Amino acid sequence: MIPTPSQAAALLRAAPIPAALREIAQILHDAGHEAVLVGGAVRDVLLGRLHGDWDLASSATPEEVQTLFKKTIPTGVAHGTVTVVHGRGPNKVHAEVTTFRGEGRYEDGRRPAEVRFLRDLREDLARRDFTINAFAWNPIREIFTDCFDGLGDLGRGVIRAVGDPAQRFQEDGLRAMRAVRLCAVLEYRLDLDTAAAIGGALDVLDKVSRERVHVELFKLLAAARPILGLLPMAETGIWPRVLAPLEREEQLAAIEHIERLPRDPVIRLARLLWPLRADKAVIEKVIDNLRPSRDERARVLALTNPALGPLAHTHDPLQIRRILAKLGRKYAADAAALHAGEWAQAVTIEEAIRGAPLAIGELAIRGDDLVREGLATPGPQMGKTLADLLDWTLEDPRRNTRDRLLAHLRGAG
Numbered sequence: 521m522i523p524t525p526s527q528a529a530a531l532l533r534a535a536p537i538p539a540a541l542r543e544i545a546q547i548l549h550d551a552g553h554e555a556v557l558v559g560g561a562v563r564d565v566l567l568g569r570l571h572g573d574w575d576l577a578s579s580a581t582p583e584e585v586q587t588l589f590k591k592t593i594p595t596g597v598a599h600g601t602v603t604v605v606h607g608r609g610p611n612k613v614h615a616e617v618t619t620f621r622g623e624g625r626y627e628d629g630r631r632p633a634e635v636r637f638l639r640d641l642r643e644d645l646a647r648r649d650f651t652i653n654a655f656a657w658n659p660i661r662e663i664f665t666d667c668f669d670g671l672g673d674l675g676r677g678v679i680r681a682v683g684d685p686a687q688r689f690q691e692d693g694l695r696a697m698r699a700v701r702l703c704a705v706l707e708y709r710l711d712l713d714t715a716a717a718i719g720g721a722l723d724v725l726d727k728v729s730r731e732r733v734h735v736e737l738f739k740l741l742a743a744a745r746p747i748l749g750l751l752p753m754a755e756t757g758i759w760p761r762v763l764a765p766l767e768r769e770e771q772l773a774a775i776e777h778i779e780r781l782p783r784d785p786v787i788r789l790a791r792l793l794w795p796l797r798a799d800k801a802v803i804e805k806v807i808d809n810l811r812p813s814r815d816e817r818a819r820v821l822a823l824t825n826p827a828l829g830p831l832a833h834t835h836d837p838l839q840i841r842r843i844l845a846k847l848g849r850k851y852a853a854d855a856a857a858l859h860a861g862e863w864a865q866a867v868t869i870e871e872a873i874r875g876a877p878l879a880i881g882e883l884a885i886r887g888d889d890l891v892r893e894g895l896a897t898p899g900p901q902m903g904k905t906l907a908d909l910l911d912w913t914l915e916d917p918r919r920n921t922r923d924r925l926l927a928h929l930r931g932a933g
């Protein structure tokens with residue numbers, strides 16, 4: 521259903537806008553400036569979703585904002601952004617106030633302020649990425665602005681670039697990733713012209729900082745319906761730029777099964793890279809390109825280790841334990857989760873490894889115990905003895921007691 525502007529205004533009037541934020545708008549308003557709430561927060565109020573930060577767009581210049589408020593941070597004065605810190609205790613807010621982005625400020629004293637505000641606001645909104653991100657709400661005058669039929673797109677569930685899509689994606693390559701991420705998170709589809717323009721802007725996407733691409737990709741993968749972002753990633757050509765080229769069938773299989781996996785972006789990313797497991801260098805290139813944390817990198821590499829391959833087919837607890845002992849306990853739960861959705865091995869895997877040692881360090885006995893008992897001497901042979909003990913214990917995890925391990929070494933177990 522497409523909300524009307526007055527329904528949108530009613531929702532925004534009732535929105536839990538923090539008191540300190542409203543005060544910021546009031547102070548700007550009282551000083552003769554226009555101040556409106558913009559961006560994802562307005563969109564999310566209309567969708568009944570929670571949103572963290574509120575952004576303000578204003579006719580005030582950064583210098584004017586800095587004079588009006590006691591505490592400000594020059595976040596990006598060159599781009600017109602000042603962070604205002606306002607309110608006390610739990611009511612304190614950090615609000616980003618950005619001067620209307622337009623062709624430049626008009627010194628047009630003849631026209632009434634109202635007309636100038638509307639023109640400058642429209643220009644600001646015209647530079648935003650998508651119609652559903654180009655709403656403005658003036659909380660003081662209670663005016664809702666939607667110049668690009670964002671409400672229509674909200675009702676239809678469409679991500680559509682504002683104005684000329686090619687221009688929007690040329691301005692900022694990250695918008696291509698934002699488009700597919702929003703499709704996944706909001707469960708929307710891409711407008712056709714917008715999708716076509718992404719295909720023409722992939723070189724601009726290549727220039728975007730990898731950290732920002734990482735953030736968008738992980739938000740997409742953690743969504744309830746990542747399919748709705750992955751399909752347009754494939755169709756627009758983003759996929760091979762951010763991930764790695766895949767055979768169509770493998771790509772479709774990965775997309776098809778991904779929603780059965782936990783909403784953990786690392787496990788889901790590993791699934792997308794799984795068909796490439798034979799080529800570790802390719803997987804490393806993709807993951808390193810995303811500037812992962814050390815932990816994310818290690819988990820993706822463990823989960824795409826080709827040694828895990830047979831997990832997809834086996835029900836043999838010993839084989840499962842042997843495979844996972846190669847990876848170590850740290851990744852066993854991840855591996856069980858990765859194989860759960862698609863290959864339905866989760867229960868088997870969990871049962872197979874319950875109580876089982878998956879590393880020498882998890883044996884009920886240590887090297888120095890063996891020395892004390894006169895069963896081994898320090899040196900390379902010791903490692904082999906412990907590895908053999910682990911292997912013997914993997915056959916039956918109940919063997920992992922000190923007495924049974926010692927008895928086995930003495931030839932009695």
Ligand SMILES: Nc1ccn([C@@H]2O[C@H](COP(=O)(O)OP(=O)(O)OP(=O)(O)O)[C@@H](O)[C@H]2O)c(=O)n1
Pocket residue numbers: 558559560561575647648649650653654692694695698
């Ligand atoms: N590449 C970008 C990033 C942001 N914006 C505009 O700036 C607003 C605020 O951006 P940001 O806080 O990054 O995102 P939100 O859309 O507010 O929310 P989120 O990304 O969390 O969904 C967006 O709504 C959009 O109007 C844009 O036009 N182009």
